[in-house]
Amino acid sequence: MSGLSISRRGLLAGASALGASAALTACGAKTGSDTSSGTAAKADTSGSTVKVGLLNSLSGTMAISEVTVHNSLLLAIKEINASGGVLGKKLKAVSQDGASDWPTFAEKAETLITDDKVVATFGCWTSASRKAVKPVFERYKSLLFYPVQYEGLEESPYIFYIGATTNQQIVPALDYLKKQGLTRLYLVGSDYVFPRTANKIIKAYAKANGMTVVGEDYAPLGSTEFSTIVNKVKDSGADAVFNTLNGDSNVAFFKEYKSSGLTAKSMPVLSVSIAEEEVKSIGTQYLEDQLTAWNYYETTPGAANTKFVKAYQAEYGKDKPTSDPMEAAYISLYLWKEMVEKAGSFDVAKVKAASDGIELAAPEGKVTVDGASQHVYKTARIGKVGADGLIEEVWNSGKPIKPDPYLKSYSWASGLS
């Protein structure tokens, strides 16, 4: 071949490479975070329906938990539409799959806001996904309702945190353990932001309350090999394990726990990410009598809960359990509806201004929105896994706890944020 044809081939290759890299950089720049001066996203409120975005992992390691949250959101939308919609407009759900991949969450959040022009988004589960989408919602001034318990130390003008913050879940759980005399703790968690932050808080509490942390171990998300960690836990002489593992890891951990001879009586495990759905996936054989810390259980008494469980099971199957994040997702839509109707508009600034003091007789008990922190007053409940796979409450905090994401009201937490 002559030199000319080789150079033409080279030219073509070079040009296409240049074009491809230019296109890729342009795509990359779109999702880069520039939270300084973003123009507010123009949500589409013309017409008889408005779109709401649902952003959950429908595949990947977190699907085990997030698919049920997605189902609850769809149920709430169906019920709200059946009773007339919001401000006379019906809601249309637009679902995007975050696929348990945090950059995908950010990308899909942007799609929902800019392409689908949703009026509000409901979803996320892991703190990593929430942290990935936070700059997107702040940049476009669009609202996210986050339904899962998390590690606190965060506030965003464009996120409403419907799940518990640390002083509504972790701190009451530590109070309970202290009261039971279980003062030597081993901390086991998945290696990402929530367990790391939660364990910092636990260590600060322990120091101030005379409890000891005898060990701390992290496993990568999705890890399924726990023999070493369980061996260490067994050797440590701990009274209880505080478990912040998430996803598939919990299954492997509890199977290993049981086969090592540890029991809920000899060394109870208190988990903050195991709800009724996870009990079903792991099996009561491995979880019986173990402890959980949430604000809602399927067994929580009350007419609102009976109605919710009945509606969910009628829609998705009689054997389907309901859990705390599912309930928080369900009420997040109703809370947003109340805010919009109080504000008389879908406009984000007006909705935020109307949010403080909104109350709901929720399946978990009375919840009230705290407009200043954009969190919600919630009752803390400690539960025990029963032989039937349901979680029974063994203690609750009496009345709803005021959310304190930065733990400002706790002197021992002053070094934390």
Added chain:
Amino acid sequence: MTVILNQTFTGISIGAVLLLIALGLTLTFGQMGVINMAHGEFIMAGAYTTYVLQKSISSAGVSLLVALPLAFLVAGSLGALLEWLLIKRLYTRPLDTLLVTWGVSLMLQQLARDIFGAPNVQTHAPDLLTGNISVGGGITLANNRLFILGLALLCVLGLTLVLRMTPLGRRIRAVVQNRDLAEVSGIATERVDRTTFFIGSGLAGVAGVALTLVGPIGPTMGTNYIVDAFLVVVVGGIGQLKGSVITAFVLGVLQAVLEYSTTISVAKVVVLVAIVAFLQWRPQGLYTLRTRSLA
């Protein structure tokens, strides 16, 4: 001292799991140089077989025992089907096989999601296998891990016997050593390939049944194990059974020892670095076939 012994047993059990998942791959990767990225999904098929069986058989012990051969057949048939439909057309194109089998693995994961749902499912382990044996001095051996160790060794033994003593085994070894000469000698290599794939995938299915005792059972469970399986096969020497056996246990013990003194992430990194270093020094793996061919 107890700690060291307990961790050694942990290492051996990690090694046994690695061995089970890599055994089938030693055959398929070694036999035909086929990079089967769907191997993890055959493991998943075996695990789901246990789940489905438990719905009809109430006794956990019986269902586990029945699941072992059944999973072998189910996963093996899936493997043979894959070979017949796709892989046999791509023998001279290893990179294409990699892509094709990766695509098949994604399809199988979604199929599992559609049939069984996205969340994990639970199986009930027989009570005998949920306890442990105390051999004194604080050393406890978990029953499920002992079962997996026994199963892995049994599979290795069975495979060795098949390869060494049966006519099929002789044919398989002939095709591995020199495909052209085997064909010329009258061996139906296509049929041998399909049978090898059947056996290799069947072993993955058996691994899946064993893994229901220690891990989650869900559509993505295969992805947790596939990389480790390939590591064992490559380091052990492609197609070499004893290489895989030794590598699996060495890697398992190394992982366990490092995990105890550091963290799981650091241990994984060090193990991977060690593997890379070993392959730099000896790229053909631990054991290789010594042939007179120039290839």
